[in-house]
Amino acid sequence: MATIGEVGEPGPSGVPEHDRESHGLVAALGFLDSIVMAVAGSAPAYSIAATTALLVSTVGLAGPAALLWCGIPMFGIALAYHQLNKTGASAGAAYAWVGRVLHPYLGWLTGWCLVVSATIFMVAGSFPAGQVTLSLFSSAAATHAGWVALVGSIWFLVMAYFVARGVRITANAQWIMSSVEVALLVVFVILGFIHAGNHSHISFSLGWLGFGHFSGFTGSGASFVAGALIAAFYYWGWDVSSNLGEETHDGEKNSGPGGLIGVVIVFVLFELFTVVINMDLTSKQISSNSNVLETLGQVVGGGVGGKLMIIAVALSTIATLETTLIQVTRSLWSMSKERTLPMRFGQLHSEWRTPVFATGVVAAVSIVLFVVSSFANSVNSVLSDAISAIGLQIAVYYSLAGFAAVVAFRKVAFRSLSNFLLMFLFPLLGGVFMLFIFIESLTSGSLSSTDIWIGIGAILIGVIPLAYYAIKGVSPYLTEKPTLGSVPPAEEFVGAEMI
Numbered sequence: 001m002a003t004i005g006e007v008g009e010p011g012p013s014g015v016p017e018h019d020r021e022s023h024g025l026v027a028a029l030g031f032l033d034s035i036v037m038a039v040a041g042s043a044p045a046y047s048i049a050a051t052t053a054l055l056v057s058t059v060g061l062a063g064p065a066a067l068l069w070c071g072i073p074m075f076g077i078a079l080a081y082h083q084l085n086k087t088g089a090s091a092g093a094a095y096a097w098v099g100r101v102l103h104p105y106l107g108w109l110t111g112w113c114l115v116v117s118a119t120i121f122m123v124a125g126s127f128p129a130g131q132v133t134l135s136l137f138s139s140a141a142a143t144h145a146g147w148v149a150l151v152g153s154i155w156f157l158v159m160a161y162f163v164a165r166g167v168r169i170t171a172n173a174q175w176i177m178s179s180v181e182v183a184l185l186v187v188f189v190i191l192g193f194i195h196a197g198n199h200s201h202i203s204f205s206l207g208w209l210g211f212g213h214f215s216g217f218t219g220s221g222a223s224f225v226a227g228a229l230i231a232a233f234y235y236w237g238w239d240v241s242s243n244l245g246e247e248t249h250d251g252e253k254n255s256g257p258g259g260l261i262g263v264v265i266v267f268v269l270f271e272l273f274t275v276v277i278n279m280d281l282t283s284k285q286i287s288s289n290s291n292v293l294e295t296l297g298q299v300v301g302g303g304v305g306g307k308l309m310i311i312a313v314a315l316s317t318i319a320t321l322e323t324t325l326i327q328v329t330r331s332l333w334s335m336s337k338e339r340t341l342p343m344r345f346g347q348l349h350s351e352w353r354t355p356v357f358a359t360g361v362v363a364a365v366s367i368v369l370f371v372v373s374s375f376a377n378s379v380n381s382v383l384s385d386a387i388s389a390i391g392l393q394i395a396v397y398y399s400l401a402g403f404a405a406v407v408a409f410r411k412v413a414f415r416s417l418s419n420f421l422l423m424f425l426f427p428l429l430g431g432v433f434m435l436f437i438f439i440e441s442l443t444s445g446s447l448s449s450t451d452i453w454i455g456i457g458a459i460l461i462g463v464i465p466l467a468y469y470a471i472k473g474v475s476p477y478l479t480e481k482p483t484l485g486s487v488p489p490a491e492e493f494v495g496a497e498m499i
Contacts, residue, residue, distance in 0.1 A: 025246045025247050025353060026167075027246070028167050028168040028249075029167060029168070031248075031257070033248070034248055034257075034258025034259070036175055037323060037326075038238040038239075038241040041236075041262070041324070041327070042236065042262060043237060043316045043317065043319060044181070044182070044266045044316065045184075045185055045293060045316030045317075046125070047270070047316075048269075048273050048293055049128070049291045049294070049309075050291075050387075052273075052274065053292055054230055055230050056286050056287075058223075059214065059227035060213055061213050062211075062213035063208070063274040063277075063278065064209050064274045065211065065213065065227075066228055069224075070227075070232055070433075073434065075260075075263055075430070076425075076428070077401060077431070078259050079260065079405070079423075079427055079430070080404070080430060080431070081401060081405075082259065083408070083409060083427070084097040084405050084408065085242055086252050086256065089242075089252050091243055091244075091245065091331070091333055091334040092331055092335060092338075094398075096334060097404050097405075098400045098401060102400065104477055106400055107477070112466070113393045114328065114331050114393075115328050115332060116393060116458040116459065117236075117394060117458075118328035119328060119362065120389060120393075121386065122321060122325065123366055125317055125320060125321050126153065126370045127148060127374075128317045129155040129156065129317045130142075130147070131148050131291075132291060132317060133314055134147055134151055136307065136310055136314070145375065149374040153367055155318055160325060160359055160360075160363040162322060163329065164349070164360075166353065167247045170322060173319075174323070177319040178315075178316075180311075181319070182269075185269055188301065188305065191301055191305070192277075195300040196280050200279045201282050202278060202279055225437050225440040226447075228437045229388060229392070229441050230391065232398075232437070233390055233391050233394065234266075234270055235270075238259050238262040238266065240324075240326055240327045241258040241259040242255050242259055243331065244330070276296070277292060280296060280299055280300065281295060291313055293310075293312065294309050296309065325362060328358075329354075329358040333346055333358055338477035339474050339476070340465075340469050385454055386454070388455065389452075389455035390455070392442075392456065392459075393459060394434075395434040395441070398431075399431045399434035399435040399438065400431070402427045402429075403431040405427040406423075406427050406431065409423040409424065410424070
């Protein structure tokens with residue numbers, strides 16, 4: 001395989017690096033854009049609102065601990081992405097890096113896991129988009145499956161249009177939505193602590209950050225593994241900054257740090273809000289409303305507070321639908337350019353320079369699945385199954401990315417303490433942790449058969465196209481041996497230059 005980014009050689013877009021602007025994706029983003037996209041991808045308000053009730057029902061007061069002890073390995077995965085991104089920015093991100101470093105089949109599996117997890121999420125994410133929008137005007141309408149499906153579909157199609165029009169338009173929308181969302185979250189987490197000082201349901205305890213509230217590492221009840229799988233879903237999405245590497249100016253330098261900073265920002269928000277929710281809300285209050293942030297807003301800010309939190313969740317949900325669609329379409333585009341998927345997925349709009357065909361296909365499939373899912377007995381059950389299934393798929397492709405970084409930089413990782421920590425230990429910790437929770441989730445009985453069928457079944461479907469293109473033998477990606485030749489010299493990674 002050619003070195004990605006070498007002048008005159010094919011880059012990730014399948015065209016010479018110096019000609020990418022005219023024939024491939026257009027670099028239109030900067031460093032700050034990369035941070036905003038990473039935060040929007042993790043969708044802090046959406047994740048807290050839609051997932052906290054499930055987290056509390058699974059681990060009780062240990063929610064802060066689950067997010068803390070999953071957040072540390074997640075930072076290791078973000079470091080892995082950061083280091084691998086230096087070897088060549090790619091719209092396929094981990095798909096390209098894992099295939100180049102470990103094995104093409106594992107790289108393809110990595111890309112497929114992102115595709116199916118993103119598609120499932122776009123179905124699950126459209127429900128809250130419809131619900132929270134309707135709840136601003138009518139609580140009754142927010143419980144009507146037909147209206148939820150209609151409004152959720154409209155929002156999704158609007159975001160699909162923005163994604164198709166170009167990454168600069170998408171980023172501008174994200175600046176507006178994410179800025180308002182994060183500002184509201186900061187205000188209300190402060191109000192939450194103030195309220196807890198006078199009217200706390202329960203006093204803060206350092207034990208919430210330890211393992212004392214878990215019944216064990218495996219098994220039913222408040223198991224650590226079950227909580228960690230949910231926590232992985234909280235964080236998921238920051239890696240969109242890497243999928244936008246080819247559309248970021250100096251992507252090898254800017255995309256990775258953008259993801260790292262995004263992880264840190266959402267980690268702080270998640271920890272603060274789970275602590276505040278523990279103190280301010282009862283278990284009944286948490287479980288009685290699918291939007292726990294709305295409940296918190298009402299408790300600390302009255303009716304106006306509840307409405308403002310609904311707005312924050314609506315903006316967050318819409319924003320993350322957009323970033324998730326970007327991730328899946330850029331992954332499909334990259335896989336198509338490598339001839340591991342139909343070539344039409346690699347077609348770019350002549351003016352917008354975006355994979356419009358891939359965007360249209362994903363949008364159509366997601367809308368169909370969303371409408372079908374709206375007939376389920378319970379929207380909450382759909383969300384719960386989707387979160388657990390996506391958690392399994394996240395664990396697979398994040399673990400492979402972590403291991404790829406360890407293998408890629410193994411020869412230079414021991415040249416300094418900073419290299420060892422940032423190129424070897426933290427990525428290894430992240431990879432092992434993700435693999436651990438994946439295996440334990442399948443064997444501990446903490447997941448339902450539906451969760452497993454959705455999570456693993458969607459991954460196994462990918463064996464069909466992989467086998468087809470492997471047998472067809474037209475893809476250099478699948479036929480060439482892995483190589484570490486594109487890893488930059490060790491000097492580029494020593495000491496302070498690591499971050």
